[in-house]
Amino acid sequence: MAQAMLKPKDFNLKYSFESGQPLGFYADFSGSALSYNMRSHTVQARQDAGVLNLKSDSILFAKAEVSSRFRLSDNMERIYNEISTDRFMEQSIQKYRGLRVTLNDPWETLVVFIISQNNNIKRIRNSTLRLIETFGRATRFGKEFPSIADFSGAAESDFKAAGLGFRSRYMVHAVDYCANNLDLRMLKNKDSCSIKQELMQITGVGGKIADCVALMGYGRLEAFPIDVWIKRALEKVYFRGDAMSMDRLQDFAMDKWGKYAGYAQQYLYWNARNNFSTI
DNA sequence: ACCCAGGCGGGCG
DNA sequence: CGCCCGCATGGG
Numbered sequence: 001m002a003q004a005m006l007k008p009k010d011f012n013l014k015y016s017f018e019s020g021q022p023l024g025f026y027a028d029f030s031g032s033a034l035s036y037n038m039r040s041h042t043v044q045a046r047q048d049a050g051v052l053n054l055k056s057d058s059i060l061f062a063k064a065e066v067s068s069r070f071r072l073s074d075n076m077e078r079i080y081n082e083i084s085t086d087r088f089m090e091q092s093i094q095k096y097r098g099l100r101v102t103l104n105d106p107w108e109t110l111v112v113f114i115i116s117q118n119n120n121i122k123r124i125r126n127s128t129l130r131l132i133e134t135f136g137r138a139t140r141f142g143k144e145f146p147s148i149a150d151f152s153g154a155a156e157s158d159f160k161a162a163g164l165g166f167r168s169r170y171m172v173h174a175v176d177y178c179a180n181n182l183d184l185r186m187l188k189n190k191d192s193c194s195i196k197q198e199l200m201q202i203t204g205v206g207g208k209i210a211d212c213v214a215l216m217g218y219g220r221l222e223a224f225p226i227d228v229w230i231k232r233a234l235e236k237v238y239f240r241g242d243a244m245s246m247d248r249l250q251d252f253a254m255d256k257w258g259k260y261a262g263y264a265q266q267y268l269y270w271n272a273r274n275n276f277s278t279i
Numbered sequence: 280a281c282c283c284a285g286g287c288g289g290g291c292g
Numbered sequence: 293c294g295c296c297c298g299c300a301t302g303g304g
Contacts, residue, residue: 118287123302166300167287
């Protein structure tokens with residue numbers, strides 16, 4: 001197991017892992033060490049005092065994977081400057097400085113966010129782990145997140161057995177649609193609006209999930225997913241608690257945070273989740 | 280026991 | 293359009 005060391009600025013592994021993003025739904029983070037398997041390699045990362053220590057059978061792979069996954073080349077100073085448009089956002093950044101929007105495999109992102117609807121983080125994780133156990137490809141380091149092909153024989157009952165409930169039929173359709181009608185790789189060159197539109201052709205994928213995939217699967221930082229927590233937080237902080245329509249909130253976020261709205265969303269979400277009563 | 284969860288599809292007015 | 297309801301399941 002080769003080792004390497006990185007010293008990324010403005011990066012917090014714990015916040016980035018825990019804040020409801022795809023990797024956090026299945027990777028292991030016990031003992032403050034992150035570990036997961038991908039493309040027949042294993043990746044381990046531990047952060048102590050600003051130093052990010054990596055271990056892997058292929059350190060070249062691990063460096064590239066971690067740098068990409070946690071967007072380590074993002075200029076956070078610039079992003080913080082752009083989205084610090086008010087006191088509440090400044091406080092959110094101060095509190096969770098180093099939290100990154102992660103960049104994940106589009107299929108993996110699509111699956112976990114289909115599971116996420118009307119669900120809680122613990123159950124999303126449990127269901128995801130069961131899918132990996134049932135359908136994941138076995139490697140010498142353990143199982144990996146199942147590809148589209150790995151799901152090709154899956155029936156609705158298999159997804160129910162993994163605890164997906166009413167989302168099971170959505171998964172059946174997503175597997176079929178992404179295998180036969182929509183090549184997720186083809187969306188990489190498209191703008192976030194087209195990405196969103198194409199993904200919403202999948203039964204069970206609406207605006208919020210499509211935004212999550214645009215943001216965390218395709219790296220479109222302007223995407224601004226609005227879930228119940230974002231809605232509550234926006235209404236409470238910026239609209240005196242008055243109920244606002246989704247369209248109104250979308251426009252508000254785009255005007256306020258623009259091309260880095262996705263980052264603003266992630267700080268808002270995690271602050272609201274952890275401190276709603278005091279915001 | 281009861282409520283709710285990183286929503287969405289479908290039906291109704 | 294906008295609004296409202298049901299949905300499977302299990303953690304708190």
